[in-house]
Amino acid sequence: xxxxxxxxxxxIAVGSAIPILMHTWWMPEDISTHGHMIDRQMSETMAESGxxxxxxxxxxxxxxxxxxxxxxxxxxxxLPGGAKLVVIAAIALVGTEVLALGVFGKDxxxxxxxxxxxxxxxxxxxxxxxxxxYFRYAGPDGKFGPMHPEKIDEGSQNFFGLDPEHDVESxxxxxxxxxxxxxxKEISLMMxxxxxxxxxxxxxxxxxxxxxxGLDIPMHFTATKAGKxxxxxxxxxxxxxxxxxxxxxxxxxxxxDQWLKQQSQ
Amino acid sequence: xxxVKVCTTLVAALSIAAIVTAAPGGGTVTGKVTYxxxxxxxxxxxMSKEPSCVKQHATPEMTETVVTGPGNTLENVVVYxxxxxxxxxxxxxxxxxxxxxxxxxxxxxAFEVNQELKITNSDQTSHNIHxxxxxxxxxxxxxxxxxxxxxxxxxxxxxISVKCNIHPWMHGYFAVLGTSHxxxxxxxxxxxxxxxxxxxxxxxxxxxxxxxQTQEVTISGNETKTVNFTFTAKPY
Numbered sequence: 001x002x003x004x005x006x007x008x009x010x011x012i013a014v015g016s017a018i019p020i021l022m023h024t025w026w027m028p029e030d031i032s033t034h035g036h037m038i039d040r041q042m043s044e045t046m047a048e049s050g051x052x053x054x055x056x057x058x059x060x061x062x063x064x065x066x067x068x069x070x071x072x073x074x075x076x077x078x079l080p081g082g083a084k085l086v087v088i089a090a091i092a093l094v095g096t097e098v099l100a101l102g103v104f105g106k107d108x109x110x111x112x113x114x115x116x117x118x119x120x121x122x123x124x125x126x127x128x129x130x131x132x133x134y135f136r137y138a139g140p141d142g143k144f145g146p147m148h149p150e151k152i153d154e155g156s157q158n159f160f161g162l163d164p165e166h167d168v169e170s171x172x173x174x175x176x177x178x179x180x181x182x183x184x185k186e187i188s189l190m191m192x193x194x195x196x197x198x199x200x201x202x203x204x205x206x207x208x209x210x211x212x213x214g215l216d217i218p219m220h221f222t223a224t225k226a227g228k229x230x231x232x233x234x235x236x237x238x239x240x241x242x243x244x245x246x247x248x249x250x251x252x253x254x255x256x257d258q259w260l261k262q263q264s265q
Numbered sequence: 266x267x268x269v270k271v272c273t274t275l276v277a278a279l280s281i282a283a284i285v286t287a288a289p290g291g292g293t294v295t296g297k298v299t300y301x302x303x304x305x306x307x308x309x310x311x312m313s314k315e316p317s318c319v320k321q322h323a324t325p326e327m328t329e330t331v332v333t334g335p336g337n338t339l340e341n342v343v344v345y346x347x348x349x350x351x352x353x354x355x356x357x358x359x360x361x362x363x364x365x366x367x368x369x370x371x372x373x374x375a376f377e378v379n380q381e382l383k384i385t386n387s388d389q390t391s392h393n394i395h396x397x398x399x400x401x402x403x404x405x406x407x408x409x410x411x412x413x414x415x416x417x418x419x420x421x422x423x424x425i426s427v428k429c430n431i432h433p434w435m436h437g438y439f440a441v442l443g444t445s446h447x448x449x450x451x452x453x454x455x456x457x458x459x460x461x462x463x464x465x466x467x468x469x470x471x472x473x474x475x476x477x478q479t480q481e482v483t484i485s486g487n488e489t490k491t492v493n494f495t496f497t498a499k500p501y
Contacts, residue, residue, distance in 0.1 A: 155436025177311035
């Protein structure tokens with residue numbers, strides 16, 4: 001019986017490692033300049049925890065096979081000090097592992113969160129609300145008009161609470177339900193939530209960032225491949241959460257300029 | 266047997282007589298609602314997150330805060346008797362508000378206090394209808410596709426802004442009125458209030474962006490009077 005259990009343990013360990021080693025369910029295509037760092041970090045984490053997992057299962061299987069069926073009346077020996085030593089060892093081991101992953105991943109983190117966007121990055125504001133995303137471009141004058149929360153009115157498509165009657169800068173602002181961007185150009189998002197917490201997740205961009213009501217959260221990225229990708233909310237935000245999404249359209253610079261012109265009319 | 270027949274005939278004759286007496290006669294107010302100035306330009310609505318709704322519109326649906334017609338006319342203006350009319354109710358059938366193509370039809374629905382309101386969902390997606398009542402009781406209800414119509418009633422007169430909690434762009438109005446004499450201006454800005462008994466009335470016109478205007482009108486006999494309303498439009 002002990003031998004059979006050992007075989008099952010080995011099969012489970014090897015069976016779960018195979019699809020991961022073969023990249024059977026792997027990550028979607030990466031279309032961002034920083035994505036490869038995230039992917040490498042994911043791979044390193046997977047390798048480290050995978051090796052530890054498989055090794056632990058194999059050691060367990062070996063012990064089960066060697067000692068599982070012995071009924072010779074011998075008493076089990078324990079490490080001195082009881083559970084305390086094991087707990088300390090576990091904390092030290094896991095702590096070292098987490099710290100090591102942090103050190104290896106610092107470049108990816110810094111690229112996304114510590115580096116400021118380049119000076120000529122395109123600024124775009126994002127308004128997340130139950131249940132949609134809206135995007136604002138500064139328009140030809142390059143300036144965003146101020147937001148007046150009391151003027152927010154979805155019925156007239158005033159998602160950002162603009163007051164073009166009094167604010168000249170607001171008059172040429174472009175508001176869109178899709179995030180349209182040129183490829184190979186840095187985008188600087190300023191994220192803002194109208195009501196509750198939401199999240200901005202684009203798998204292909206390797207970006208997942210929460211919106212927090214009351215905070216302006218900056219985020220920057222560069223997309224490298226034209227196409228249409230889905231932006232979804234990954235923070236349960238209410239009844240229509242399942243339906244809260246928008247599209248990211250990455251275009252060539254010429255197509256993007258043309259789109260901007262069309263929107264300004 | 267003979268007695269029953271006579272009685273039936275008598276009842277039938279009396280009913281007809283009653284209908285004739287109650288049959289609405291009286292005067293009529295007609296008119297046109299127009300604007301001066303430049304109204305706000307309608308903006309196209311991006312419904313791309315709801316593909317089943319996008320498919321139902323050949324060209325994008327436009328915002329309807331101000332809907333204009335030929336000759337500077339205004340559609341969706343509620344014109345009603347706000348004072349002078351007896352408080353009677355003529356509503357026998359329910360007022361219907363439909364959600365079709367992620368859009369409210371009609372954009373402005375006028376009905377009477379305590380009249381039944383029937384809300385239908387003709388879409389393949391869920392809607393959550395949320396009338397933002399302030400005077401009446403506020404509520405919001407979910408309506409998945411294929412579910413039976415929702416019904417509701419309002420007890421007090423109020424203009425209620427209606428939104429969908431799932432599709433932020435969906436917007437409309439309930440005009441709950443304390444009178445049975447009302448009309449909503451059509452595509453050419455015209456309205457007609459028939460069957461007005463003789464009397465002096467206050468006529469009110471309400472537009473969702475421009476507010477209300479009132480005019481006095483006196484009706485005698487079966488005459489038809491023309492009352493026009495003009496709103497001042499703003500470009501923003």
